[in-house]
Amino acid sequence: MTTTPPPPPRPGPVSGRGPSDFETGLAASPQGVARFEAPRRTPLAGIQHLLHATPTLVPVIVLALSILVFGLIAGERFFSPFNLSLILQQVSIIGILAAAQSLIVLTAGIDLSVAAIMVLMSVVSGKLAITMGVPAPLALGASFALGTLAGMLNGLMVARLKLPPFIVTLGTWNIFFALNLWFSGAQSIRSQDIDAAAPLLKFFGNSFRVAGANITFGSILMVVIFAVLWYVLNRTAWGRHVYAIGDDKAAAELAGIRTDRVLVQVYALAGFICAIGAWAAIGRVGSISPQSFYEGNLQSITAVVIGGISLFGGRGSIMGALFGALIVGVFQSGLRLAGVDVLWQVFAIGWLIIIAVAIDQWIRKVSA
Amino acid sequence: MNREPILKARGLVKRYGRVTALDDCDFDLMPGEILAVIGDNGAGKSSLIKALSGAIAIDEGEITLDGQPVSFASPLAARDAGIETVYQTLALSPALSIVENMFMGREWRRPGLAGRWFRALDRDRMRAFARDKLSELGLMTIQNIDQPVETLSGGQRQGVAVARAAAFGSRVVILDEPTAALGVKESRRVLELILDVKSRGIPIILISHNMPHVFEVADRIHVHRLGRRLCVIDPREHSMSDAVAYMTGAKAPH
Numbered sequence: 001m002t003t004t005p006p007p008p009p010r011p012g013p014v015s016g017r018g019p020s021d022f023e024t025g026l027a028a029s030p031q032g033v034a035r036f037e038a039p040r041r042t043p044l045a046g047i048q049h050l051l052h053a054t055p056t057l058v059p060v061i062v063l064a065l066s067i068l069v070f071g072l073i074a075g076e077r078f079f080s081p082f083n084l085s086l087i088l089q090q091v092s093i094i095g096i097l098a099a100a101q102s103l104i105v106l107t108a109g110i111d112l113s114v115a116a117i118m119v120l121m122s123v124v125s126g127k128l129a130i131t132m133g134v135p136a137p138l139a140l141g142a143s144f145a146l147g148t149l150a151g152m153l154n155g156l157m158v159a160r161l162k163l164p165p166f167i168v169t170l171g172t173w174n175i176f177f178a179l180n181l182w183f184s185g186a187q188s189i190r191s192q193d194i195d196a197a198a199p200l201l202k203f204f205g206n207s208f209r210v211a212g213a214n215i216t217f218g219s220i221l222m223v224v225i226f227a228v229l230w231y232v233l234n235r236t237a238w239g240r241h242v243y244a245i246g247d248d249k250a251a252a253e254l255a256g257i258r259t260d261r262v263l264v265q266v267y268a269l270a271g272f273i274c275a276i277g278a279w280a281a282i283g284r285v286g287s288i289s290p291q292s293f294y295e296g297n298l299q300s301i302t303a304v305v306i307g308g309i310s311l312f313g314g315r316g317s318i319m320g321a322l323f324g325a326l327i328v329g330v331f332q333s334g335l336r337l338a339g340v341d342v343l344w345q346v347f348a349i350g351w352l353i354i355i356a357v358a359i360d361q362w363i364r365k366v367s368a
Numbered sequence: 369m370n371r372e373p374i375l376k377a378r379g380l381v382k383r384y385g386r387v388t389a390l391d392d393c394d395f396d397l398m399p400g401e402i403l404a405v406i407g408d409n410g411a412g413k414s415s416l417i418k419a420l421s422g423a424i425a426i427d428e429g430e431i432t433l434d435g436q437p438v439s440f441a442s443p444l445a446a447r448d449a450g451i452e453t454v455y456q457t458l459a460l461s462p463a464l465s466i467v468e469n470m471f472m473g474r475e476w477r478r479p480g481l482a483g484r485w486f487r488a489l490d491r492d493r494m495r496a497f498a499r500d501k502l503s504e505l506g507l508m509t510i511q512n513i514d515q516p517v518e519t520l521s522g523g524q525r526q527g528v529a530v531a532r533a534a535a536f537g538s539r540v541v542i543l544d545e546p547t548a549a550l551g552v553k554e555s556r557r558v559l560e561l562i563l564d565v566k567s568r569g570i571p572i573i574l575i576s577h578n579m580p581h582v583f584e585v586a587d588r589i590h591v592h593r594l595g596r597r598l599c600v601i602d603p604r605e606h607s608m609s610d611a612v613a614y615m616t617g618a619k620a621p622h
Contacts, residue, residue, distance in 0.1 A: 231486075235488050235489055235491075236486075236487040236488065236489060237475035237477070237487065237489060238487070240464065240468055240472070240475070240489075241472075241473075243461070243463070243464060244461040244464060244468075244472060247461040247462060247463045247464060248460075248461050248462065250457070250459075251457065251458070251459040251460055251461055252459075252461060252472070254443060254453075254455055254457070254459035255459050255460075255461075255469075255472040255473050256443065256444045256447055256472065256473030256474065257472065257473045258444075314461070314463045314464075315463055
């Protein structure tokens with residue numbers, strides 16, 4: 001389809017080469033191709049543009065506001081260094097899962113199996129180290145390898161078999177959960193047994209005190225994972241390819257990116273992060289229960305969505321997921337300290353999810 | 369024209385089931401020229417272009433680049449050989465910046481430890497290079513090289529895609545319908561851009577339905593019909609209505 005009308009056919013050879021007759025009128029028309037003078041914007045449109053450029057701003061503002069509001073309501077008890085560090089501890093496992101989830105959501109996928117992989121891997125390392133007497137470092141190494149493999153299995157089905165990520169991971173969620181029950185015999189491993197046989201498994205439960213705050217190694221691990229992923233996603237070619245795939249997979253492919261390979265790598269990395277999360281979860285919970293974190297899959301998606309990462313892929317910052325997880329933690333802690341029934345905490349989180357997605361849709365409508 | 373073609377194809381055949389898209393097709397691109405490829409819908413021009421750019425594997429025939437036989441397993445292989453294609457869809461990632469799009473899939477890393485061990489991108493050097501390439505092609509009305517491609521107009525996006533091809537296409541640049549989605553004024557800019565690229569000595573294959581554009585910039589016109597090359601005409605010696613007549617079979621070339 002052409003936008004220019006065809007000129008009347010001229011008999012004989014075309015004489016002059018250059019712009020066609022119908023274009024002579026162009027000389028009189030304005031010559032600028034496209035200027036970038038900032039159009040006058042209403043304050044609302046200005047905000048929309050700002051958010052489009054910095055998508056992490058929404059969760060940052062919500063986090064700051066919610067800390068402020070709960071600080072005013074619950075006062076000292078909420079604002080104490082101890083309570084703030086407790087929030088960090090409480091969100092650390094879901095935060096790590098959200099980091100893995102973010103990688104996949106950035107490729108326009110979704111992973112319903114992250115928590116299932118994590119729990120399965122904590123059972124694997126626990127069972128190996130405590131029941132079977134494998135040296136703890138070896139048991140952990142095995143769980144990292146298997147976690148990566150589990151993620152890779154998801155990735156292969158998504159990239160090579162072209163199955164929808166939602167369906168693939170819905171399937172593997174069930175598969176991993178069943179394997180977990182089978183391998184653990186539906187039995188928990190008690191805290192004392194871990195202490196006796198392999199205290200290394202509870203490494204991330206250790207903590208130190210700074211100015212009244214109680215910082216666990218697990219909380220630090222979560223922050224380190226986010227920092228490393230931020231670097232990888234924003235400062236390496238591979239990270240930019242992850243964004244490009246989520247943005248427009250066909251375009252990325254034509255631009256020379258091996259999209260299938262990168263997708264498999266993304267899922268495998270997510271599986272690896274889940275396995276690290278498994279180690280941290282043993283420290284956080286103290287024991288190893290095959291029934292734990294059953295809602296972790298959806299909680300990680302909640303953190304990612306509240307963090308402003310678009311479920312349509314390619315947009316948002318991984319740091320958003322950290323803020324998303326923290327917002328959930330702050331709400332839960334604040335509402336509890338304010339004496340509000342647990343059901344209203346769930347109610348509030350529900351609205352947060354819907355509002356976050358509504359804001360994402362609104363930001364995406366911004367045009368040139 | 370005594371010189372050897374830079375890109376040559378002989379006896380290309382491509383079948384899709386019972387449909388023969390390319391039927392013993394020949395093709396020649398001379399160094400430094402703009403060769404337009406025209407043909408009616410379904411004539412097989414896009415199959416020809418895909419065969420040359422590595423997007424499809426041919427069933428029979430031979431392609432030589434600079435006299436060397438080549439066979440491209442993927443667009444990536446063709447690109448590594450120096451054949452850059454600007455697809456009609458442009459293959460740009462809308463949410464990523466102009467620089468990121470120009471370097472997509474061939475990013476530069478920082479020298480030393482940061483690049484080798486931490487795989488850090490050399491963002492300053494990539495920005496400088498992209499800025500150079502865009503201003504060489506007179507595209508610096510684009511002010512901020514870090515702005516997302518989705519904030520650009522259609523013509524500017526086309527400009528970015530052409531600049532990307534020209535910056536890295538060492539041997540051949542293929543343009544698929546570069547003006548099809550553009551208005552009159554933006555088309556004019558893109559045509560100037562094409563002539564600019566040509567003046568750098570890079571030969572161009574231009575696929576277009578727009579006869580005035582083809583007749584304006586092309587040095588030779590490859591008329592494609594029924595899966596093969598019907599003839600190659602000189603735009604200075606033939607009229608547009610001749611070309612359309614050949615293309616549709618209303619008239620036989622002499």
